[in-house]
Amino acid sequence: AQSVTQLDSQVPVFEEAPVELRCNYSSSVSVYLFWYVQYPNQGLQLLLKYLSGSTLVKSINGFEAEFNKSQTSFHLRKPSVHISDTAEYFCAVSKIQGAQKLVFGQGTRLTINP
Amino acid sequence: DAGVIQSPRHEVTEMGQEVTLRCKPISGHNSLFWYRQTMMRGLELLIYFNNNVPIDDSGMPEDRFSAKMPNASFSTLKIQPSEPRDSAVYFCASNQDSGEYNEQFFGPGTRLTVL
Numbered sequence: 001a002q003s004v005t006q007l008d009s010q011v012p013v014f015e016e017a018p019v020e021l022r023c024n025y026s027s028s029v030s031v032y033l034f035w036y037v038q039y040p041n042q043g044l045q046l047l048l049k050y051l052s053g054s055t056l057v058k059s060i061n062g063f064e065a066e067f068n069k070s071q072t073s074f075h076l077r078k079p080s081v082h083i084s085d086t087a088e089y090f091c092a093v094s095k096i097q098g099a100q101k102l103v104f105g106q107g108t109r110l111t112i113n114p
Numbered sequence: 115d116a117g118v119i120q121s122p123r124h125e126v127t128e129m130g131q132e133v134t135l136r137c138k139p140i141s142g143h144n145s146l147f148w149y150r151q152t153m154m155r156g157l158e159l160l161i162y163f164n165n166n167v168p169i170d171d172s173g174m175p176e177d178r179f180s181a182k183m184p185n186a187s188f189s190t191l192k193i194q195p196s197e198p199r200d201s202a203v204y205f206c207a208s209n210q211d212s213g214e215y216n217e218q219f220f221g222p223g224t225r226l227t228v229l
């Protein structure tokens with residue numbers, strides 16, 4: 001079975017500061033990795049994904065995540081955050097065979113202070 | 115496209131009552147997922163369907179929960195009888211399962227409160 005650990009339940013940062021949201025996973029088989037974002041009172045939206053190839057993946061709004069197989073991590077980073085990035089962020093994994101079944105972490109609430 | 119549609123958006127009911135949550139997936143998608151989000155347990159997959167057939171219901175908590183997908187454009191999640199511990203946000207998601215990875219698109223959720 002797969003499991004995901006998000007080490008921080010809440011991360012407060014100031015606007016324009018860098019941020020890192022941590023994610024570690026456990027799996028006995030190869031996995032796909034995802035970050036989803038949930039804005040207040042909305043459903044989840046896919047932010048970025050790692051399926052194969054380059055271990056560094058980027059989103060259109062400046063976030064990036066790096067797959068580190070040896071450390072079983074997929075941390076999310078942004079060099080300069082905006083107020084609009086305030087949301088809850090979920091790390092998730094799925095098996096490559098059976099990619100329909102997502103396993104989510106507990107989520108990290110990112111709060112941006114002006 | 116309107117996206118995944120869920121109704122109602124909010125539901126408040128009393129313990130023991132039957133609750134029915136509804137979901138309309140994105141047109142053309144052949145897989146549908148029901149998730150539950152709580153503070154204690156986070157986001158959990160309850161059940162998913164492919165081509166209207168339940169594929170994995172291992173996340174359904176107990177017999178009080180049932181889900182159906184009578185056709186490609188509609189699914190229900192029913193709780194009977196409801197209990198206060200069922201209070202949560204229930205999300206529906208859909209995608210086009212082609213055998214490879216395909217993004218799941220989530221609805222806005224139904225916030226259920228059982229008093």
